[in-house]
Amino acid sequence: MKPLYIAHALATGDGRNGRVASPDGLVDFDLALPKEMGGAGGAPNPELLFAAGYASCFHNALRLVAKKAKQDIEGSTVGADVTIGANGDGGFGLAVVLEVGVPGLPEEALRGLIETADRICPYSNAVRGNVTVDIRVGATASVG
Numbered sequence: 001m002k003p004l005y006i007a008h009a010l011a012t013g014d015g016r017n018g019r020v021a022s023p024d025g026l027v028d029f030d031l032a033l034p035k036e037m038g039g040a041g042g043a044p045n046p047e048l049l050f051a052a053g054y055a056s057c058f059h060n061a062l063r064l065v066a067k068k069a070k071q072d073i074e075g076s077t078v079g080a081d082v083t084i085g086a087n088g089d090g091g092f093g094l095a096v097v098l099e100v101g102v103p104g105l106p107e108e109a110l111r112g113l114i115e116t117a118d119r120i121c122p123y124s125n126a127v128r129g130n131v132t133v134d135i136r137v138g139a140t141a142s143v144g
Contacts, residue, residue: 016045037084047082047094054123055080058098061121065113073113076102095132107137 009027013019017039021028031046033039059078066073079099087093102110114135118124127133 047084050094051080051082051096054082054096054098057123058100058117058121061117061124062100062113065116065120069113069116071105071109071113073102073105075104076100093131094127096127096134098133098135099138100135101138110137 007022009020009022011018011020011031013031016031016033019028019030030043032041032043034045034047035041039045055078058080059076062076062078063073066076077100079101081097081099083095083097084092085095100110100114102113105113114137118135124133
C-alpha cells in the first residue's frame with residue numbers, strides 16, 4: 001500500500017482511563033471507561049472515537065461515489081453505533097450499525113451508492129470479516 005497519510009497517536013496512563021494525544025496537538029484529551037462498563041464516564045472512550053471515525057469515513061466514501069454517479073446527496077448523514085461485548089473466547093469484540101440517510105433519494109439508488117461506498121471505505125475494508133457491520137437506510141440518520 002502506498003501511504004497517503006499517516007496518523008500518529010499515543011495512549012498513556014491507565015488505558016481506557018488514560019490519555020490520548022497526537023504529536024500535532026489536534027488530539028489531546030483524557031479517556032474514561034463508560035459508566036455502562038463500570039467506569040466514571042464523562043470523557044471519550046475508544047468505541048466513541050471509533051464510531052466518530054467510521055461515521056465520517058463512510059460519509060466521505062458515500063459522497064465520493066455519489067459525485068462519481070452524479071447523484072445529489074445534499075443533506076446526507078451517516079450515524080454509527082459501536083457496541084463492545086464479550087466474544088465468547090475470553091476477549092472482546094465489536095459490532096457496528098451504520099445508519100445512512102439521504103433525503104429525497106430513492107432507496108434503490110441509495111442502496112447502490114452504499115454498496116459501492118462500503119467497498120471503498122477504509123474502515124469498512126479494515127473490519128470486513130472481523131466485525132459485524134449492519135448498514136441501514138433511513139430518510140435521515142440518527143445515533144443512539
